[in-house]
Amino acid sequence: MENQELIPHLFRTEYRKITAVLSKTFGLAHIEIAQDIASDTFLQASEMWGIKGAPDNPVAWLYTVARNKTLDYLRRDKLFKEKITGKVVRESPMGDELEIDLSTQNITDSQLQMMFAICHPSLPVESQIGLALNVLCGFGISEIAGAFLTNKETINKRLYRAREKLRTEDVKMEFPGETDIESRLDAVLRTLYLLFNEGFYSAGKDITLRKDVCIEAMWLTKMLTENPGTDCPPVNALLALMCFHASRFEARTNPQGETVLYQDQDDSLWDATLICRGEYYLNRASVGQQLSRYHLEAAIGYWHTIKADTPEKWEHILQYYNQLLILEYSPIAALNRTYALAKARSKAEAIREAEKLNLTTNHLYHSLLGELYLGIDEGKALEYFNASLSLAKSKADKRLLMEKIERISEAC
Amino acid sequence: MNDFLFVFRNDPAVMSNMSPEALQNSMQKWMDWIGGIAAQGKLVDRGNRLANEGNVVRPSQVVTDGPYIETKESVGGFIMVRAESLDGATEMAKGCPILSNGGNVEVRPIIRM
Numbered sequence: 001m002e003n004q005e006l007i008p009h010l011f012r013t014e015y016r017k018i019t020a021v022l023s024k025t026f027g028l029a030h031i032e033i034a035q036d037i038a039s040d041t042f043l044q045a046s047e048m049w050g051i052k053g054a055p056d057n058p059v060a061w062l063y064t065v066a067r068n069k070t071l072d073y074l075r076r077d078k079l080f081k082e083k084i085t086g087k088v089v090r091e092s093p094m095g096d097e098l099e100i101d102l103s104t105q106n107i108t109d110s111q112l113q114m115m116f117a118i119c120h121p122s123l124p125v126e127s128q129i130g131l132a133l134n135v136l137c138g139f140g141i142s143e144i145a146g147a148f149l150t151n152k153e154t155i156n157k158r159l160y161r162a163r164e165k166l167r168t169e170d171v172k173m174e175f176p177g178e179t180d181i182e183s184r185l186d187a188v189l190r191t192l193y194l195l196f197n198e199g200f201y202s203a204g205k206d207i208t209l210r211k212d213v214c215i216e217a218m219w220l221t222k223m224l225t226e227n228p229g230t231d232c233p234p235v236n237a238l239l240a241l242m243c244f245h246a247s248r249f250e251a252r253t254n255p256q257g258e259t260v261l262y263q264d265q266d267d268s269l270w271d272a273t274l275i276c277r278g279e280y281y282l283n284r285a286s287v288g289q290q291l292s293r294y295h296l297e298a299a300i301g302y303w304h305t306i307k308a309d310t311p312e313k314w315e316h317i318l319q320y321y322n323q324l325l326i327l328e329y330s331p332i333a334a335l336n337r338t339y340a341l342a343k344a345r346s347k348a349e350a351i352r353e354a355e356k357l358n359l360t361t362n363h364l365y366h367s368l369l370g371e372l373y374l375g376i377d378e379g380k381a382l383e384y385f386n387a388s389l390s391l392a393k394s395k396a397d398k399r400l401l402m403e404k405i406e407r408i409s410e411a412c
Numbered sequence: 413m414n415d416f417l418f419v420f421r422n423d424p425a426v427m428s429n430m431s432p433e434a435l436q437n438s439m440q441k442w443m444d445w446i447g448g449i450a451a452q453g454k455l456v457d458r459g460n461r462l463a464n465e466g467n468v469v470r471p472s473q474v475v476t477d478g479p480y481i482e483t484k485e486s487v488g489g490f491i492m493v494r495a496e497s498l499d500g501a502t503e504m505a506k507g508c509p510i511l512s513n514g515g516n517v518e519v520r521p522i523i524r525m
Contacts, residue, residue: 319440322447326458334451341444356452 006054007046012216014059015042015138018066020110024173025070025100026084028117028166033080035135037073041066063102070100111136112227113173115220119188122169127162128191129198134159137216146206147198147213175229185230189238189294192221196242207253214249218242225281236285237294243278244301247271259396267307275305296324300336314343331359335368347372363391367401374408382408413494415456415522416501420508422515423484424464441509449493449504459491488515492522 015038022034041062055061074081081098118131133139133147145155165171176184199213221239224230251269252260260266282298300320306313321337334357342350351372359365370384382405389401430438449455464486468476478486488510495501498521505517 318447319443322443322450325447325450326455329450329453329455331453334453337447337451353448353451356448358452 006058007042007049010045010058010062011042011138012212014062015039016111016114016136017107018062019135020114020173021100021102021107022066022070023114024106024110025098028171028173030080030084031135031163031166033073037066037069040069044069067100067102071098074098108223108227109175110173111223112230113175115188115224116176116184117166117171117173119184119191120166120169120171121184121187122171123162123165125191125194127158127165128187129195130155130158131162132191132195132220133213133216136220137213139213143209146209147202149202181229185224185232185235188224189221189234192217193238193294195220196245200245207257211249214242214246218246225284233285233288233290234292234294236281237292237298240278240281240285241294241298241301243274243281244298244305247274247278247305259400261400262304270305270307278302278305291323293324293327296320296327300324309343311344314340318344331362332364334359335362335364339368339371342372347376351376361391363388363393363397366391370404378408378412382412413496414501415524416493416495416498417518417520417522418459418491418493418501418505418508419487419518419520420489420510420515421485421518422488422510422513424486424488425484426513426515427488428464438509438513445507445509446491448507449491454494454504455491456494457492459489461489462487485516 018038018041019031019034022037023031026034044065045058045062049055049058084098114136115132118135119128123131130144130148133144134141139147141152141155141159144159145152148155175181196214196217199210199217202210202213218239221235221242224235225239247270248262248265250271251265251267252262254260278298278301282302285295285298297320300317303313303317303320318337318340321333321340324333325337338350338354338357341353351369354365354369354372357365366384366388370381370388373381373384385401385405385408389398389405392398392401427435446455446458464478466478468478470476493501493504495504498519501519501521505519508517510517
């Protein structure tokens with residue numbers, strides 16, 4: 001691997017490890033110092049490797065440099081050292097009383113504990129996602145701003161407040177106890193789910209960036225499946241659902257970067273390897289009695305990877321959407337259920353159900369009705385697509401709708 | 413918006429006499445109906461089904477088995493929904509699949525304590 005590729009690659013995998021281990025060593029209150037040391041380490045790598053070439057074992061090099069930078073920092077800032085060790089620093093020339101444990105086990109544990117800390121219930125969900133992107137995925141402020149479709153200042157403030165909150169709530173880097181592991185893991189899963197969706201559904205134009213967000217969310221979820229304490233059915237179900245969705249990544253945008261709807265996708269572009277992995281994790285999720293929303297969404301995702309467009313396929317999807325809605329209402333699930341109803345039964349039945357949904361301020365509601373009226377009443381379909389256009393916000397949505405309206409108008 | 417309890421009553425023999433296919437079919441109809449209510453964001457509590465057997469405790473500690481001695485009707489389950497009015501809730505209940513099996517739905521407004 002060339003340096004230009006190697007460093008960003010290592011940054012994605014190693015930045016969070018160094019940050020997590022150092023945060024655990026210093027205490028989470030000093031997460032900024034940990035992040036600074038990790039960033040500095042990579043800065044030095046890009047300077048040195050650019051001149052001398054990459055070392056034989058780049059990861060070991062990074063850890064050694066991070067360790068030395070930490071010890072330097074402690075030597076320079078004796079007050080900080082006293083604060084974190086609770087000991088008065090003796091006049092020792094070496095600042096090495098502080099153990100920096102870079103063993104595989106501690107690296108893994110620290111990352112997992114960091115996940116639990118970041119997804120602490122005292123933090124607003126937006127802050128959790130921001131911190132996850134920054135600390136666990138190594139995304140810079142401008143990348144996060146890009147992913148959230150907002151400006152850098154907003155993200156900076158959000159991250160600042162989030163770190164403050166970690167301090168004031170005295171959040172610790174530790175595994176939750178047996179009594180609250182379930183609810184804490186639930187919070188972690190919800191954040192990883194939203195993180196993935198942020199990448200998958202956001203209207204951001206930078207497709208590479210969005211894909212990276214998805215891949216990172218999948219990595220973090222995979223890490224949970226590799227740890228016995230967190231390897232439970234909902235975690236596997238979540239990972240399965242991510243794999244199934246991600247399998248369509250190439251098919252859902254055309255070369256111009258425009259969205260291609262599911263029914264118009266070239267299914268030869270669906271990623272068979274990811275579908276296979278999804279099936280593997282869905283199997284692993286299918287033990288025990290618990291049927292989480294991730295199980296249902298993974299099952300829906302699974303049926304979407306089946307290419308044949310049969311009523312049977314849509315009947316399965318419909319029934320899973322029924323169960324999902326009974327478990328937890330969401331407008332998008334309600335709209336998707338109605339679409340499945342049209343495919344499994346009839347458009348007429350779906351129209352009757354759609355009219356009860358009471359989602360008239362949602363542009364997707366009007367798109368759905370437009371779609372349902374196609375072939376039944378083109379005039380009504382046009383009305384609905386126009387209503388949707390007037391409510392749609394993103395450029396990509398508007399373009400899709402305008403094309404649709406044009407096509408129907410020509411055919412009329 | 414108010415909350416309403418739907419109480420489902422039917423002859424317990426109806427279910428036990430169904431073929432597996434008919435049961436499966438009936439299950440799907442129930443899921444579609446409740447799924448439709450949930451899709452409107454109006455399902456407050458998915459409720460539960462009740463087993464056929466049961467006891468009734470009467471004054472003077474008299475216990476009789478089953479609530480349905482005098483009647484062919486037994487409460488088979490319940491759900492809780494949200495609706496604008498009793499009329500709105502009643503309209504919703506008209507789609508219940510139990511109605512085509514000889515059963516009925518009792519719609520009752522819930523008074524929150």
